[in-house]
Amino acid sequence: MVEGLIGRKVGMTQTFDDAGNVIPVTVIKAGPCTVIQKKTEEKDGYSVLQLSLAEEKGEKRPSKPLVGHYTKSGIPPAKILREFRFRTQAEVKEGDQFFVDIFQVGERVRVVGTSKGKGFAGVIKRWGFHGGKASHGSMFHRSPGSIGASAFPSRVVKGKKLPGQMGNQRITVKNLTVIEADRDNNLLVVKGTVPGARGCYVLIKKEDFHPEEPEPERAKPAQPQAEKPEPEEKKAEKPAPEEVRPEKEEPEKEHEEKPQQEKVKPKEEKPEPEKDQPEAKESASKKDKEEPSEKPESESAPHEPQKEKKKE
Amino acid sequence: MNLIDLVEEKHSSKNTDSFKVGDTVKVHVIIREGNKERVQIFQGDVIAKRGSGLGATFTVRKTSFGIGVERVFPLHSKMIKKVDVVRHGKVRRAKLYYLRELKGKAARLKEKR
DSSP, X not given: OOSEEEEEEEEEEEEEOTTSOEEEEEEEEEOOEEEEEXXXXXXXXXXXXXXXXXXXXXXXXXXXHHHHHHHTTTSOOOSOEEEEOOTTOTTOOTTOEEOGGGSOTTOEEEEEEEOOOOEEEOHHHHHOOOOOOSSTTOOOSSOOOXXXXXXXXXXXXXXXXXXXXXXXXXXXXXXXXXXXXXXTTTEEEXXXXXXXXXXXXXEEEETTOOTTSOOHHHHSTTXXXXXXXXXXXXXXXXXXXXXXXXXXXXXXXXXXXXXXXXXXXXXXXXXXXXXXXXXXXXXXXXXXXXXXXXXXXHHXXXXXXXXXXXXX | OOHHHHHHHTTOOSOOOXXXXXXXXXXXXXXXXXXXXXXXXXXXXXXEEEOOGGGOEEEEEEEETTEEEEEEXXXXXXXXXXXXXXXXXXXXXXXXXXXXXOOGGGGOOEXXX
16 A cells, blocks of 8 residues: 555635534645556665656656656656655555545645745745834834844854745645545545645645654664664654663663674764663663672673763 | 535535525524534624635624624534524615614614515
8 A cells, every 4th residue: 555645736625523613624636646666675776656646637748758657557647756655565566556545534644745935035024023114214124134243243143034035845734634535536635734836736645654754763873773674663662762662671682782882883882872871770780689790791881871972 | 627616515505595685584503512402593684795615604793782793604504503584685785884883773674575
């Protein structure tokens, strides 16, 4: 199964829920999406699914390479091709078609689109500055005013809100609830707003997985060697990683990891000892009771990270 | 067919053009209190109808113990059981906001015959 689709924003309207409340919704024409190419680690260096949105009007004058690219899947060249990385893309074949019914009512999705371009905007429009008086000789109308002090720090701080390009950006809106998924008309109705103008392309993805986002575990490079092949397990651990780990890992495991640490580059080593610190303390207290001979080794563990911290 | 209409069709209530601006109507509003459901009637003059599609609303004005009360209802709301027309008014405007400045006898509408 795929966990995302390409769609076109149709427009906004409103519906009513069972309690009679008004819900603002956006209608998206999503799918059917065909898998055009399946890129693999061995061949292309990264594994993704390349999807294309089948519309009534395809590409008007497709180039020969584009036609060739589409022949395998058996649909006429379309206007849009996008790559997705899914959790369960192993069983998907090239030429498979997916419809809007991959989304269930009540499910959370995130929608990616290009926001409406506002051009080069001033600070009032772009950042909501209040501006000055219009008349009575104010001479200070819509300008940003002072952007820094003089002697100190004698520069403009980084990130200062100033005029510039506004809109026409890739924007992701998270946690939109699916109100309706109409397979017959390929319509997806989500609660809330979606970036972009009517008729613009948007990507819709399920909320519960996002491999392109670095997860906390992945950011710390010491652990993933063991965890990488099982991304689902990682998800489960995510909510309370530090609490769970000391209980799970037994004191013996620490000895197994230690020789590995020495092999790894010094950069990667840093995060791990920090994590292990509570664990080491615990194991130390356990060992006090069990095996007094190993005491010095376990005690050395908490000292290590402190030295490294000073280096940083 | 417009794709937005397809979505709206499922939620629209049918007989929405039974009354016009200037009519005196009884709006049967469903009120939920815990698990209980009851119907409350709001009677007054329709002074405005606006919007299109599911976003359309209408405004009903009545005078309650000498104080003007206006209520805006979504035309397709599920909480409206039905709208009864008590009498058709004869008006020459689409929005009867001028009634807000009038009191007593002056704030009456002529009946359409």
